[in-house]
Amino acid sequence: MANGCDSNNELDECHSEAYLPGMGNPGDARAEVSKDYVLASDFDQTLSFNDSGIALSELLGTSGFEEKVRGLARINLVQQGGELAYLLLHDPEYRRVRREHLVEVGKRIRLKRNIGRLVEILESGIDGHRFRFYVVSAAPEEVVQSALAGLVPPERIRATRLDYDPETGEIRAVRHVSAGYGKVAALTELQQSLQLPADRVVYVGDGSSDVHVMLHVNRLDGYTIAVSENPFIAPIARRTILSDDALSVLVPILEDIAGCDAAGVRGVFSRHGLEIQEWGKVRTDFLTIRDAARSVPA
Ligand SMILES: [Mg+2]
Numbered sequence: 001m002a003n004g005c006d007s008n009n010e011l012d013e014c015h016s017e018a019y020l021p022g023m024g025n026p027g028d029a030r031a032e033v034s035k036d037y038v039l040a041s042d043f044d045q046t047l048s049f050n051d052s053g054i055a056l057s058e059l060l061g062t063s064g065f066e067e068k069v070r071g072l073a074r075i076n077l078v079q080q081g082g083e084l085a086y087l088l089l090h091d092p093e094y095r096r097v098r099r100e101h102l103v104e105v106g107k108r109i110r111l112k113r114n115i116g117r118l119v120e121i122l123e124s125g126i127d128g129h130r131f132r133f134y135v136v137s138a139a140p141e142e143v144v145q146s147a148l149a150g151l152v153p154p155e156r157i158r159a160t161r162l163d164y165d166p167e168t169g170e171i172r173a174v175r176h177v178s179a180g181y182g183k184v185a186a187l188t189e190l191q192q193s194l195q196l197p198a199d200r201v202v203y204v205g206d207g208s209s210d211v212h213v214m215l216h217v218n219r220l221d222g223y224t225i226a227v228s229e230n231p232f233i234a235p236i237a238r239r240t241i242l243s244d245d246a247l248s249v250l251v252p253i254l255e256d257i258a259g260c261d262a263a264g265v266r267g268v269f270s271r272h273g274l275e276i277q278e279w280g281k282v283r284t285d286f287l288t289i290r291d292a293a294r295s296v297p298a
Helices: 052-060 065-075 083-090 099-108 115-124 141-147 181-194 208-219 246-257 262-271
Strands: 035-041 129-140 157-164 171-176 201-205 223-226
Touching: 035 181, 035 246, 052 065, 052 083, 052 099, 052 129, 052 141, 065 083, 083 129, 083 157, 083 171, 099 141, 115 129, 115 246, 129 141, 129 181, 129 246, 141 157, 181 201, 181 208, 201 208, 201 246, 208 223, 223 246, 246 262
Parallel strands: 035 129, 035 201, 129 157, 201 223
Antiparallel strands: 157 171
């Protein structure tokens, strides 16, 4: 990862009260140099607390969504995370969904705190590192756009695109699903359109739909953050961070990309009028242990 861990970089936001980011401090050539990144974030359970599919099922009053998703996952018929798109096209209970249902679901989604502030801080830049914030999600784009209205502009959202029948309003096709490998395609397209090298890509996600894209980003020296202890994701991501506040992803970004130490991280938060109340660092190992005697064939 191209990072900002310059040992002689004393005038950065992490270490100096005197530095005002973006103010072009006289005589400080480094203030002029800005490193551009793209930060792509998953939506369901990364920026929100629950899956869009569950929220939609509640709105429709249908049950068994999770069971249907598990069934689809077992037979590997669709990319992981793309189950809702499949159900919208093929399941009689979800066939009755119209655009307005999806917009309404978005309004009901409970979001993590401070998404707007996260976008603001990333876009304004930290120590010359500027991050353009995008959402790459398997959820239908109507849901994500409506949930993030006023926080993330629609043109910054790459989500599953559906095609509607103009007469009946019925969903007649899926144009693109940003799930599983579909996220790699969406992110690659984004990175190329922004003309950024692959090592300036940061990806944040929580679940098995993010496995492909995280492996892809890591392989190209980008940076990955898991926001859950999902056993498929946590071992792949460079860092795992658990919080109900979206701003928490700033911590690994400040430490590993901007090169801040713990005091520097707290300093950046406090300059934005925020305080980290609790900060526990743990390293998690996942183990399953069995009795060796029982595994010896008779
Ligand atoms: Mg997710």
